[in-house]
Amino acid sequence: MTFAQFSDMVPKCTKPRLTPAAILDVIMANYSRSLPGNPVGVQVEVTVQDVMELSVLSNSFTADIWFSSIWYDPRLAYSHLDDCRQNLSFDDRFEKLIWSPNVCIVNTKSAHVHKSPKPNVLLMLLPNGTIWLNYRIRVQSPCSMNLERFPIDTQYCHLVFESYSYNTASVSVNWMDNPVTVLPEISLADFDLSRYRTSRHTEVYKAGEWYRLTVELEFTRKYGFYILQLYVPTYISLFISWIAFCIDTKALPARIVLGVNSLMSLTFQFGNIIRSLPPVSYVKAIDIWMCTCVGFIFASLLELAFVAYQDKKLILKSGKSNAAISTLVSYLKHFEPYHEVASPPPPLAIDEKKMMSRTPSTVTNPSKSELDGLDTTDLEEEINEYRKLAYARKKFRLLDFGANVDRISFIVFPLSFAIFNVVYWTYYLQDVRIPTWN
The missing domain is CATH 1.20.58.390 (Neurotransmitter-gated ion-channel transmembrane domain)
Incomplete structure (x- = not known):
């Protein structure tokens, strides 16, 4: 399901009742950060904004991505309070007040949220209790470098997503219908981001089983140089x-x-x-x-x-x-x-x-x-x-x-x-x- 489909689930407006601050006071009055239900369905979407570097020396690539998680928490529904308001938008401070599936990129060498000038975190709440959490991050992740065909080679890099805090019994992580978007203006000196593919499987740890989402990016070398x-x-x-x-x-x-x-x-x-x-x-x-x-x-x-x-x-x-x-x-x-x-x-x-x-x-x-x-x-x-x-x-x-x-x-x-x-x-x-x- 896409975010637009979530938005279509909002009921038709009749008349406004409360201000945003009043709505927030009401829904958070008895809210608990405990798990909303078992299991919670979480959908993930990635937008590749830019790829700065693909290094064969460090076997990694560095990219700016928008990373979104969407889930449903009925305790945060406010359609009964104001059916005219389409959504409520918050920054990273509101995220700390509610339950989240804690979906993260588990194979990164380094990652940080952009702060220009404030943390680039967007949390959007729909009237039916659907939450859309988006981060803009810079990530350095590993690549499976194989130079046997260099300089006429193709390299593959991976981003792996998991719910770090919850296993398959609590959270079911899936890709959205259109899981990956690559902006057309991406350009590297040595490579072209030619294709991508996504996959989902279950990873077994000592603490149990976790759902794992993987996006694999294919980079084709520009061998004209x-x-x-x-x-x-x-x-x-x-x-x-x-x-x-x-x-x-x-x-x-x-x-x-x-x-x-x-x-x-x-x-x-x-x-x-x-x-x-x-x-x-x-x-x-x-x-x-x-x-x-x-x-x-x-x-x-x-x-x-x-x-x-x-x-x-x-x-x-x-x-x-x-x-x-x-x-x-x-x-x-x-x-x-x-x-x-x-x-x-x-x-x-x-x-x-x-x-x-x-x-x-x-x-x-x-x-x-x-x-x-x-x-x-x-x-x-x-x-x-x-x-x-x-x-x-x-x-x-x-x-x-x-x-x-x-x-x-x-x-x-x-x-x-x-x-x-x-x-x-x-x-x-x-x-x-x-x-x-x-």
């Missing part, structure tokens, strides 16, 4: 680290600077976000994102190290081959005058297959009998040409190997990250809220 301050910068850092794949493999310092700077930037951004969160033992969505991004940048640095190592290994092999050929040329100089070797005639055409078919032992360790039947001048020219050809080939292999690895990485890294994005955003953007809420 984190898109701009976290996700977009991480995208940029990753793209910058991939630019290193387009830089020549010889420009090793430039490639290292790009990778290391991207890694440091990512770590700094992650630290700024984590500083505003409580330490929890489970993995959050932001942890998965940041660890994956760091892994991609670290993998790009490993790719750089691998290419540099392979380049160094090929250079060392090329140096050993040149040393073997130089040894052969020095050996030939013992069989021809130096000036003839040093000033050879124009180079002849080289039979490349012939040179490539020679075994290393023949080139590096020729026997004297083999050398006696050769024109050392022609052989030296062929060896010089072979050395140039071998060096050119190894240099090409060296450059081509690093370019191929970079070319493959430039495709594999963005493609892998795109697949990760599809999986990540598909999972975390799905609506996991309870569908049966208001």
Whole structure:
């Protein structure tokens, strides 16, 4: 039943009889603060006026609410005294003179009645004895914080009402038909108050059973701030680290600077976000994102190290081959005058297959009998040409190997990250809220 329905129960006016003070004197003359009847039905209604803060560090929210209790006490009826007066309004002083169910919020961390300038308490008495008691209070209550989906998360906060002084045998507490009202101008920096739901159940204590009313508020995080301050910068850092794949493999310092700077930037951004969160033992969505991004940048640095190592290994092999050929040329100089070797005639055409078919032992360790039947001048020219050809080939292999690895990485890294994005955003953007809420 709503308050308007209670008001409709007031009889039609015929003529005024007494003043408010006289009515109060009459109804309070023989009034006792004892329980009016068993059990007394009490209806509760809550209006959320404003939500100032929702803190993930303290697992609580702070709000201003109007909290109303309505019950019927026939001893306070005055319709027989004045059927023209619709209601009598009092402040908190009259509340202390009558019986009340003492409905309170039992799960608060702190609560106080606003005093601006006097206590914000309204007690309204209807002619039929119905009492409407309203408080305007600021309350700090706990929230069930779960940051596994942060920053695309939804948090739930609770207000729990009970009659503190009376169990189910004395007072029956219920929600009104429209139990919760949320004012439209409520706005938080990080959250939207999206939905609410109410429930009623019986709580068992050592002293007996109590009716418990619960209102659960659903807060959905506004993640636009984190898109701009976290996700977009991480995208940029990753793209910058991939630019290193387009830089020549010889420009090793430039490639290292790009990778290391991207890694440091990512770590700094992650630290700024984590500083505003409580330490929890489970993995959050932001942890998965940041660890994956760091892994991609670290993998790009490993790719750089691998290419540099392979380049160094090929250079060392090329140096050993040149040393073997130089040894052969020095050996030939013992069989021809130096000036003839040093000033050879124009180079002849080289039979490349012939040179490539020679075994290393023949080139590096020729026997004297083999050398006696050769024109050392022609052989030296062929060896010089072979050395140039071998060096050119190894240099090409060296450059081509690093370019191929970079070319493959430039495709594999963005493609892998795109697949990760599809999986990540598909999972975390799905609506996991309870569908049966208001």
